[in-house]
Amino acid sequence: MEDFLQNLPKIELHAHLHGSLCIRSIHELGLQLYGDKTPKYVELSKKLTEFDQTDNLKKCFHRFTFMHELTSSSKGLELATELVIRDFARDKVIYLELRSTPRCFADMSRRDYLKVLVETIESAQKAHNIIVKLLISIDRSQPTEVAGEIVTLAEEIKKKYPNIVKGLDLSGDPFQGTFKSLHPLLKKSKDANFSLALHCAEIDTVKEAQEMLDFGFQRCGHGTFLNEEQLLQCVKQNITIECCLTSNIKCATVKSYDSHHFPNIFRNTQCRVVLCSDDCGIFDTTLTQEFLKAHKFYQLSKNDIHRLSMNAIEASFADDQEKALIKQKVMEYFRESSDNS
C-alpha cells in the first residue's frame, strides 16, 4: 500500500503556503537567501533545531510568525512558493490548490505579494509538471479593512489570471475574529462568482458554523464540530468537507485518530469528503502520509482511495477540461496497478 499511495497521482485541495514548507526546504530557502555559514543562516539553523513539536493550535500559529519573517521579501516569497510546489510535485501531487494570505512589507504591497505568487505559480507548474491554482486567504483575526482590501485585490487579480486565481479561503486563528463581521465582504465575493473554501467548525463553535452553512459555500475546511444535522445540510448544499487528519491531532482539536470525524462522514453519510494535508511542513506529513494513516486507522481499501480521489477531482475548482485530464491520469493509474496485481 505504501508504494501504491506514494505513486498515486494525488489531488491536494487544502494547503497553506507557509505551513507547507518542511524543515528541509526552510534550510534550502535560508541557504539561497543568506548563503552558507553567514550569521543569518547560522541563526536560522539554530532556530529551526529549537522548534519543538507542534502539539496545539496556539503553537502552530507561533510558527507562522517565524515563517512569515523568512518570506518578507519578494525573493523569499518567490523561493518559498517554488519550493512548496516542488515538494508537492515530488509527493506525486498532480493538482494543487495552494492558499495564502496576502501580506504587505516595507517594499511590497498586497498587490505585489499576489503578483509574485501568480507569476511563480505560472513558472513552477511548468517546471514541475503539476497544475497549481491559488486560493486567496482572508485572515479572520485581521481588521475588516484588510479583508476588504484583499477582496478587492482578489477580484482584480482573478480578472487578469482567471486560470490561476480560483477562489477565496477564510482561515486564521479560529479563536479570533468572527464570520459575522466578514459576512458582507464574503457575500460580495460570492456574488462576483468566487468559489469559497472556508475554515468552518475547526473548533467547537456551533452557532458560527450554522451562520456559515446558512450563508452557503463550496468547501468546508475541517468541519470537525459539525453535528449530524449540519452534515445533512452539507449534503443538501453540496458542500465538500476537507479533512486534515494529522493537523487536527497535532493541533489537539481532535483527541485521537479513533475519534476523528473522517470515518463517520466517509462511511455513514452522503457527504462528499476529501483528505488534505493543511500544513504538511508544520505537521511533518505529506498527502501520501495522510492517505497511509487513513488506510491504517480506518482500513481504507483501494476502492475507498479511488472514491476519495474522485471526490477531490469533483470538489476541485479546476475547469471541466482540467478535471477530465486529471481524472484520466488517476483512472489510468488504478487500471495499471490492477493489471499488475
Ligand SMILES: CNc1ncnc2c1ncn2[C@@H]1O[C@H](COP(=O)(O)O)[C@@H](O)[C@H]1O
Ligand atoms: C492548523 N489550522 C489552521 N486553521 C486556520 N488557519 C490556518 C491553519 N493553518 C494555517 N492557517 C492560516 O494560514 C496562514 C499561513 O499561510 P499563509 O501565510 O496564508 O501562506 C496562517 O497564518 C493562518 O492564517
Ligand SMILES: [Zn+2]
Ligand atoms: Zn487550513
